[in-house]
Structure formats: structure tokens, C-alpha cells
Amino acid sequence: MTSKTNKDSVHSLASLKLFHDLVTTARRRTGRLQKELADALSIDAQVLSRKLHGARKSFPTHAEVKQIVKVLADWEAITTRAEAVQLLSVMGLKAESFSEQDWVSAPLNKLELAPAQMSPSSTVPALPLVAQAVPLLPGPTTALIGREYQVELLLNQLQQDSVRLLTLFGMGGVGKTRLALEVAHAVQPAFADGVFFISLLSLREAALIPSTLVQTLQLNDPVAERSTDKQGPFSHEEVLKNFLRHKQLLLVFDNVEQIPDIAPFISNLLQSAQTIKIMVTSRVLLHLYGEYEFDVPPLTICTSDQVTNPAAFEQFAAIRLFIERAQAVNPAFRMTQHNAETISRICTRLDGLPLAIELAAARSKVLPLSKILQWLTDGTGQTFLRSTAHNMLQRHQTLQATLDWSYELLPPSYQALFRHYGVFVGGWTLEAAQAIVLPDNQPVDLADVLEQMEFLIDQSLVKRMRLDEMSSEENTEPRFHLLETIREYALGQLDAAGERAHVQRRHASYYLDLVERNESRLSGPEQLAAMALFFHEQGNLRAALAWATEHDENEIALRISSALGRFWEARMQFHEAMRWIDVVFNMHADSALTARAKLHMGAARLALWEIGYGRARELAQEALTLYDKAGNRAGRTWALFQIGDSWLMQGDYRSASPYLEECLRLLHEQEDWRNYAFTLSRLGALATLQGNIRQARLWLSEAMQLLREYNEPGVLIITLVTWGYSLLSRGNGVELLLSA
Template identity: 60%
Template sequence: MEQIPDSAPFISDLLSTAAGLKVMVTSRAVLHLYGEHEFDVPPLEVCPPDHASSPDYVSQFPAVHLFVERARAVNPAFQITEDNTATVARICARLDGLPLAIELAAVRTKVLPLPMILQRLAGGTGQSLTFLRSTAHNVLQRHQTLHDTLDWSYELLDLRQQCLFRRLSVFLGGWTLHSALTIAAAEDQATTLDDLLEQMEALIDHSLVKRMSLEERPLDENPEPRFHLLETIREYALGQLGACGEREDIQRRHATHYLALAERVEPNLSGREQVRAVSMLVREQDNLRAALAWAIEHDEVEIAQRMCGALGRFWEARTQFQEAHRWIDAALKMTQEIPPAVRAKLLMAASRITLWEIEYEHSRELAQEALVLYEAVGDMAGKTWAMFHIGDTWHMQGEYTLATGYLEESLLLQREQKNWHSYAFTLSRLGAMATLQGDFPQAWTYLSEALTLQREYSEPGLLNVTLVYLGVLALTQGDLIQSSTYMREGLLLAQQTGNRYMLAIDLIAFGCLLGTIREPSYAARVCSGAEALFESLNTALPAAYRPLYDAYLGSLKSQVDETTWEKWWTEGKALSQEEMSALALTASEATGL
């Protein structure tokens, strides 16, 4: 209907003349008449590519069904098979389930193999929009290519709406109204939130922008409403942004905005606000990745290094060690001169990630380099952090004398700075080392004080660490009831936060406990699954804890024959995280501990 000029007044006149008349209109844009009811026609449902298990399963999805139907119209021999199932699913997902795009892509099967079609669509260069073309004589001109269809929709917008639409293409994974106002309308100081709302509403009315569904939570816990462009539409808008010569400027604004967000949220990544802070960054992670990629590609050293430094604790909390390593390595290779404090924070982020990957010496070298920079600029908090971390590398390596010197010195500085969050974690590490060295009374003293402070000041991840230490300490002293209590709380925390590293640590300790109180099969299955989880994270149990773990596991393994143990061990490797956790929790409940 949108192609008929002045259709809305005509329909309004009809409705006012004939009281019982109802009009059903199909259009890309709403008519804005009083009493109008909108029914959105969503894209066709697509099969998530990672769930493309079989032709029968994938063929149930409407997007795939349409693709197959139109492919057979030009190529009767076309079949969906085990070999091409995943490719078809990816093509339909890449095209956002848009019927016209799927039909145009299916036509290409007449001359191109599916992998080549997917490759052309996945480039993200805008070529896919002209690649999707129909030569049918009875198809409207604007429907012969996806680019023509979007051109037609774009021309229906006024100049301000066109400007906003193309600028929104820099966002990946959606945006909030605040972000859109900051980035897409930044140079026009007269633009207000009300102006933006009006323009955004127009883009939604023209079926160009989609609003993401809000989670069902209490209002004060809901994030800001978010909006997004389908990927094919975003690709078109990005092409328009480049054609207008605005792309570099808007992408710079985007990177600067998300750097500011990362640095604003960073202080809350440690402490009791961590869960909320991590959730906020998770929602924006695609935008953060886009900003980082742009900064590295355009040699914007300070933006890249500051952002990596700010996101270090976020990547740790999400156990995204390998991704963090890629970004940080790229940022470290950028050689332009930057402020020493920025470089020091980046080095500490690199050191932390490297420690998780069990590269003790390299981690220590990075922290020592950061320590020199912190001392040079007189940053006592940074110096304390670096000293703790150097001690932590020695602790993980099992060099307790060297570790104690650094950790005790950092403990004094943390107390002076009233940094109770870090002070508690340092106590926790000292308590762990006391346990490993057999000084159980000192271990209880350190860990009890740490637990009290962490319940008040710390994020769930660090509290979880101390609970595991206390569980292991109780186990070594034969207090199985207390050990089970600590370990259950720790495992539930790991499940709640989604921290896969701590989940693996919890399960390793829980497996040894269950092997002791139940039977060796529990230890074999749970510990095997935990080690597989470590491997998936490109990490392992720290060297300092390996002798104690090996001693427990060796004792349990000696109680059964090799074949039986290997059978249990293999079964454990096949368990999911949820299955391992359920096994451990259920088994501990069954003991009555």
C-alpha cells in the first residue's frame, strides 16, 4: 500500500463513511490512522546453524522449507542432505529469514554450489545485496534485487530518518536509545531524546528497525530497551554510510563511546556489583568487539590498549581466556607511545590471562614490567596489584617462600589502602598455601577471616575460591560434613555466575570428596568431566594443587581395576556441565552430608 500516494486519507474517508467497514492493508509502513491495529509479519523462523543436526530436523523450519522449494523450482535435482544441511541452515540464518532474500539466494543454486553462495553472502561487503538477483519478467523492478528493495524503502524516509538509519549500521548486537543519541546524532546539539524517539519510531514503522524483546523482570531491574537491524538491512545501511562519506567519523564515535562505557563499568567488575556489571557488558559485547576491531585496524593505539585494560576482568569473569588473549596480543603489538599507566593496566590484563593459561613465567614477566611502570608514575594501588600478582604466579607454581614474601607485602599495602576486597583475596591465597604446606591452624585463621570479609565485599567468583579452599581444608582433616557444606555452596555459586573455570575447580574438589564418602566411580566421572572442561578453556589445574589432587585420585583409583576406572573416566568426559553438577549435588545429598 505504501506505493500508492495519499492512500491513508482515502482509507480514512472510507472508514468514516461506512461505519461497519474494516480494511486490511499490507504495507512496509503503517498508515498512522486512528483505530489502526498493527500486526507485524516477522521473518521466517531459521534453524540455528549449530543445531543443524539432520535434514529432517532442519527441513521443519519455514526458512529452510522455502529455500528448498525455490531451489527445486530452478534445479529439480536439488536435495537437502547430510552433507549440505549445515550450509543451507547458515545461508537462511545469514539472510535473517527474509523470504525475498531466501528466494533470490535459492535461485543461485542453478549455477553455484551452496558453499560458494554462503561465501558470497558472508563477506559483509555489501556485495551480497546485488548478488541476490532475479531475472523473472513478472517480478516488480524493486523486487529483482534485495538492494533495489532496500533502496526503495530508504527513499521513503525523510532526510533526518535516512541519516539516523545509515548511522545505526555501526552497531552490532543492538543499541540503546542513549547510545543512539550519543553516536548517531552527536553533532546536532538540538537533537533531543524526544526527537530521536520520533525518528526511531518512523524506522520501526517502515520495518527497518526492530525492537528487541525485554526480559520478564521487575521494572527496576530491566535494562534499557534495545533495538537492532537485521544483518542484511545493516549491511545495506553500512553501504549508505560509506557512500555519504560518514563511515570513519561515525565508527570513531562508536569506538569512543564504548571505550567510555567499558571504563565506566570497570570499577564494578570487582566486588558485589560484579554480576550486574558483567551483565551490562555481555549485552554490549558485540559492540565492544566491533570497537576493538576498528581501533586495531586503524592503529588507534590508545583506544585499543585502554579498552583491553578495562575489559580484562570482564574476560576473566566470563572465562573468555582465548578471546582475551587474541585482543590483548594484538593491542600489545601496537607500538605507538602511550601513557605509562595505560600500558601498565594492559600488561596486568595480559598477565592475568596468561596466568589462567598456566604460563607462570611469562605471566610474572608481564606483571614485573607493569610494576616498574606503576612505580614510575607513583600509582600505589597499581603497584600493590602487580605485587600481589607476582606473588600469585609463585603460589600457582608451588614456590611458597617466594609467593609469601610478595603476598604478605601486598597484604600490608591493601590494609593501608583499606582495599578490603583485595585484602580478603590475599588472605585466601595465604590460607591455601598454608593448607598445602600442612599448617592447618594457620590455614583456618586466614581462610575464616577471608570468608567473613568476602561475604561483605567480594564478588561471587572470589568467594567461591575461598569456599573451595575451606572445603579442601576440611576434607584433608577428615571433616566430611563441613567439607560438603563449603563445596556445595561453591558449586552453586559457580552455576549461578556461569564461571566455567570455577565450575571446573569446584568439580575437581567435589569429585575427590565424593570418591571418599561414596565410591571411586563418582571421583572418576566428575574429575574426568572437570578436566575436560579445563581443556576446553585451554587451562588446567594449577601446578601447586596437582600433588594433592593426584594423591587423592591415585588412592581412589587403586581401589578398582584399570579397565573399570578407564570406563568411568571415559563416561565422565562425555558429561555436560549441567550433568556433572547434577551428579555431584545429587550424590552429596544422597549421603546426608
């Protein structure tokens, strides 16, 4: 049985899409959300969304169409009766759907009878045009996935009067052209004279742009008298300026990075035609005054290892794109419980780059997913990721070609800088760039480094890390990074130039100096800042250690791993720490005694955390021997403490006492009062556990005084607890209350 609502429904999906686009464009002019429109119609937002998209055979009724028109008029999202009639007509209604009383009553009475006409300037001579421009946009061949937020942002920007030049920039293969086309289609109703797409793919010279634009706008070149005393054909530039002078349209220039001198042309066009807007896609910024920049990001990837449900994986746009493109070559392809994690890792390995994901998905036709992931992981992915599609740009048919294109656009000096940045893992600071990347014979200050970095950022090769990716302690220290696919390419260029060994040695030397300079800060008032620094540099520190161990750089490996002991301990990265320490132990190094001793001490502390008391003592005893050979009294002191502490943790208080007491004596000699207080506290606890309360109170009393003086609240609290326990053990609760 057919209801009246269904009879009133509009069944043309094409008309519905146009209606939806018109309503969305009008709504966005006023900054209104679709939920607000649903509220005004007194229906649920999801129901309205289904009706505007024709989902589940649900369509707006005629009454709802009329109400939508009234709401838009009330919001002043439409301002003319012609716009209202267009909305009605698209949905199969006539102007007479509203009575004369409706048209002269609120809110429809706000609408002008006709749009204001713009009168051309009388001072500008008119040029004859044989043809009028007809907007024509290429149709998308695939669905746009995961770009809803970016589309919304770009539409909002284009509708702002102040935005006349909008540049979508990003690395090759990130999807700039596809995003621009989606925005261009969606924004068409906002431009009375249309939206035009101009591909500059085949051009290399700015001088050829005017004729290309004339052809795109379907304008004929008129031949007329310029004046009474000078004859000749009008130039393409004059034809364009005359035609565009009072037009309200959007020009979309695609692939502008390959034309070095295009910026002056675009600037001149905007100045001569002040009612047009221009959107460009490029790998580089134009650097024009008034240019609004939009950095096109990769698709979202899954960074969590905890996701196990395939449905949860599909919320990430990169994974959805992989699935769709894999199904295009293999309709039976499905994401399952077994392959979800592999798909996620492939997309993560490809940094969420749409081109790379599409190329990898196409390979799933002949390769198992595990093999694709293996090839991507071992560094051969850039060569096997290729497409045979005839309608794909040649430079997009392989990932290697796409990156070659960007690299070859760089001046030679910047090519060298870029490939050197490939040595960094997990990002870098300006200081690191100055120390590692720049040539020895070219001293520059940090301002020069920053300027060079900005150039590579503008080329869509280097990225600056967002503040929310960094801890608050380092917000003032900018960090930069390469996407992993770009970093691999840079390393390949570094190899090809024969520079990799030299740059990696500088990298390892810099990070050795960094950890040794900051090791002492891992305890004390600067601990949090030092921990944050080491945390952000973990990728580089691991890379430096790996290079040192692989190239038998024993001294560098030993010193870095020794300095990282307290960091690994504080972060409870016991497995990783012992793996590196075991590797270094197996290196036959003729290294400094103190460095070897420090490594043994770090290993001893880690063993203690894992309740390996005997192993901890064995390592600390070896450290004690090495410190004694080196004549290092400070090192001997802490080796003694470590041995005593291992006995204490094991519950053998009698064996622990002589080591801790000897440690206390050495600290007194060295006048290291902060650590002296810490050891007093530990001895006080030991004496309490042995039932020697008198001695315990002597040590604890002195410890509390020093800890207050040196502002050590954490150790002081533990000492007070021990003090209280010693008093309670003697039944002296009154004294405990008085001392609290």
C-alpha cells in the first residue's frame, strides 16, 4: 500500500543530489549545521541525512522541501526568489507551490524579486567574445574516502570573502587533485558563473597558461581594432581580463608546481578580476600575499596495537581505501579477523598516502598480504608498487616515480639537505640539523637552518610535528620529521650519493654527546624534562646504537647504552635495555674502564627490577672491580650501594649492612650530602628491619634533617614512614604524634 508521504516523495536521485548540494551550499554560507536544519524541521538529524541522500528509499516530502526553503530564507542563506524557485523546481515543485500570501509573508518576504545585477565599469573598453564560458569539471572515477572533514573546511574557506587564493599543497600521491575536484563539484552553486578546472599537466612555461585558460573557458580569440590609431589582435591576457572582470567564478589550477613562474600570473589575474577566486593544487606554496595554505594530510591510520575487531579497523580512512581498491581487482576480497592487522600495518607502513595504498591494494590481486607487508618492511616496496592503469599519470604509476618527481624539482643544494634528513628516525630538532645535516665547511646559524627547513616544508617533503604530538616540556623546541616512505627514499638517495656512512657517523656522534650531556639530569629536579627529551629521541638513539653495533663502533655503543641505563630503568623498558646491553657485552671492546663499569651498573639495576638478586650482585661486583681499576671512587661508592641493596631486597639484612655502611662513609668523604641523606634513609630502614631501633632512629633523624634541607620530598616521605614504624614497634605512639 502506497502512503501519501511516498506519493509526495521525489524519486530522482540525480535531482535529489542537486537539491542536497544546493541546500548544503546555502546552509554553509551562514555557518549553519545540518543538525540545526533538522531541528528547524522538527525531525531527527539522521532521518534528514537519509532523506537528503535518498538512503533506504527515503526522500523529503513536498511539505519538507517547502519548509526547507522557508528555513533557508529565514536564515538569509538564500536571498532571492529565484533561488527559492530553483530549489522547488529541482524537487518537482512549481513557484505556485507557495501561495501569493506565502510569498509576501515572513520569511519568504525577505527574498528579493531578482538578484542584483553588476554593471560593468564604463571606463573599460568591451572586448567582443564569440563564445561564452561553459563550466566543465572532470567527473571522479572513484569514491572519495576519508576526506569529509577536509572538504568541509575547504568549503567554509572558499565561502569567506577574504579568501581569494587557496593553495592545496602536499607531497605527491597524497590526493590533492581528487580533493580539489570534490570541493569544486560541491561548491558550484556558490559561484554564479561557474567553476572551471584547468590542468597544467602538459605545461612547463607560464607564457602558455593564458592560451590554455582561454581554451578551457571556451573563449574565441577576437580580432578587433584596439584604437583608431593602432590595430592588431587582442592578446590572450586581455581576453581573459575582459571576460573575468565581473565574473563570479572559481578557477581551479591543478599541478602548478612544475611551472616556476606561475605565481606572478596568478597574482595579476586576481588583481585584474577582483570578483573571481582561485584554488590551486601544488607540491609547493606560491608565496603570494593573501595566499591561504591548506596542507593536505595523509589518510588516518590505526596507530594502536590493541585493536582486534575488524569493524573497529574500518573506521580508519586508509584501511577503507585499501579494502575498496583491493575489491576493485578482486571482488571476493574481504577484511577478516585474520587479515585485519596485516592490512592495518600495510597502511601504517605507507603513512596513509592514498597513491601508495592504491598501488599496494592493486598488488593484492596476485600477492598475499603478508608478502606485501614483508616487501614494504624490507625496503623494496617503492619499486614493486606500480600500476598498469592507462588513465593514471605516468609519474603516479610507481611510488618511486612520484618521489623522483618531487626530488628533481629541488635545487641541487636542497637535494643534498633533503637526503641527509633521511638519517633521522622519529624526527629532529634545529640543533640536530645544524650538527648533522649541514656541511662542515658551511657554518650557519639556527635562523639559516630554519629558513632552509621552511623551504623543504613548502616543498611538501618535511613536516613539522604538531604540538599535541610533543610533551609540554618541549613545546618551545620545534621538531620536524619525514614520512616513513619519504625517509626511505631519502636514504636511497643518500646511498646513491655515497654519503650515508659519513652522515650516519655524525648522527651517532651527535646523539652520543646528547645523552652524555643530559644523563645527569635523569635524576633530580630536571628529571621530567630530561625524560621527555630522551623519549622524543628514542628513534634516533636506537638508530645510533644499531649503527654502532653493526659497524663495530664499540666505544660509541658502550657509552650510549651506559648513559641510557637510568632512562630505560625509569621507563621500565627492561627487555629492550637487556637486549642492547647483551649486544654490547658481546662486543670485544678495549673501552674505558669507567664506561664498561657504568654499563654493568645499569645492567645490575635492571636485574634487580626483575628480581634477579644474584645476577644483580654479580654485575655490580664486576662494576666494582672495574671502578677500582680506574681509581673511580664515586663509581666504587655506587657499586657498593648496589651490592648492599641487592642483599637488602633479598632479605639478607646482615649481608647488606657492611656494603651500605661503607657506601655511607665514602659519601661523607666526598661531601655528597644529597646522596648521603638517601643512604642514611636506606640504612635506617635496614636497622629497623633488624630490630636495632636505637641505631635506626639515629640514622633516620639525620636523614630527615638533610632531606628537608635538600628538598627531597619523595625520599623524605619514605623516611618518615620508616621513622613512624620504628616508633610504633616500641609502642611509642605519643612520640609518633609529636614528631608528625
